[in-house]
Amino acid sequence: MAELVSIITPAYKAAGYIEKAITSVQQQTYPHWELIVADDCSPDDTGRIVARYAEQDPRVKLVVQPVNQGPAMARNASLGKAQGRFIAFLDSDDWWLPRKLELQLDFAGRSGAALTYTQFKRVDQDGNNEGRLMKVPDRLTYRMLLGNTAIATSTAMVDRKQTGDFRMTKTYYDDFALWLKLLRAGHVANALHEDLMRYRVLKGSVSRSKVNSAKKVWSTYREIEGLGIASSSVYFSMYACNALLKYLRF
Template sequence: MIEDLVSIVTPAYKAEGYVAETIRSVQAQSYRNWEMLIVEDGSPDKTAEVVASYAETDLRIRLIRQVNSGPAMARQKALDHAQGRYIAFLDSDDLWLPEKLATQLAFMTAQDAVLSFTGFRRINADGTETGRLISAPATLNYHSLLGNTAIATSTVIIDRQKSGPFNMTKTYYDDFVLWLGILKRGHLARGLDADLMRYRVLGLSVSRNKWRSMRMVWKTYRDIERLSLVRSAFAFARYAWNAWWKYRQF
């Protein structure tokens, strides 16, 4: 691992309309020591061509291509190539504010954090509407995260020197499963309550299919985390309440 290098993990599928803006938000970071690993997941559009055009002029950006395997395996492919001590996650339609990396890395150093996440705001598909601030709680442990929706993927940074090795699980909520796996080792997730990311809400976004999402959360509890029926039900009730509260208004 290269000390102080941030490896940015970005899966990309049907992202030709948004990935350029996502890349530019990384290039605008005040913290300059990063590499961006964009895994084009067998997309039928021109996602690869858009990414390649940026990779040609900025050697920190790397285009990696694979046959369509889903976001979990795209993230894993990026992890396989990552050289940095720090792993940051950024989806191909989301955006970072310019001080995101600098502010969050300073916070992680001050807090001796293994995994950190931040506040954010939602934007609509064309970026013309910005929603309210979604705050980040100060800390989450394994048990509190089970019933919480507070960690947005594109806000997360993990310090691999502190976390130890990790891999993605090929499942619907691969990100949620990863956070749980790291916290299960006894670590805390540290929340930085600062407005540093823009989460783009797309009409066909997988995460917006609430009923399917709820089924997959339940499946995560029972099939992956192996929770009892009673414990799963308790966690699910808290998760549903927190999800409603989070999405009650744009």
């Protein structure tokens, strides 16, 4: 029996991008999925667009957040509805290539990894001008991930049969915090070296603020992972170097 994949998508003011994300899921060669989009109280047409797709395709499901609480809580709202063994993440402004689920599920089965991730390319805000292939390390343990930026959210897939149920922590880098939590429990993340996702770089994106990002990474080490100043400094230096190499050129 084919395993169901639950796809988790938080959406806020995503009216200009959400259709591309949804159609990229509908075009997957692997058909056994549910896409759960949590509209985080968007002031634009995001909810109405998703609702239209949900009316036409029962695999697309809309969750409406009563108040805006940020991506972590929106992801948790979707996770609360998820029925699949596998949880895949897709941000509302990104999209997948057609064989993403097919290839990653096969890889997850062959590797036995609880967390898998893939390569990807960046594109500009309009979805054009593809950047270079973003290569990733073969595997990541907890300590390796502390100093790395390799797992892009929209490439990640988790096997809940191995990890058990989980929720996001309400923090700036809730995705990074989740990967650390899973690996801290003893799981290992394995990479599928296939280009399967497009990451849209938005102008003025908060995540592109290097100073703010640096502060939030430091906060993750100190407040969530409970690391001392010395350890945090070592891992932060590694993280910063990897981030610099990653973003040195488009």
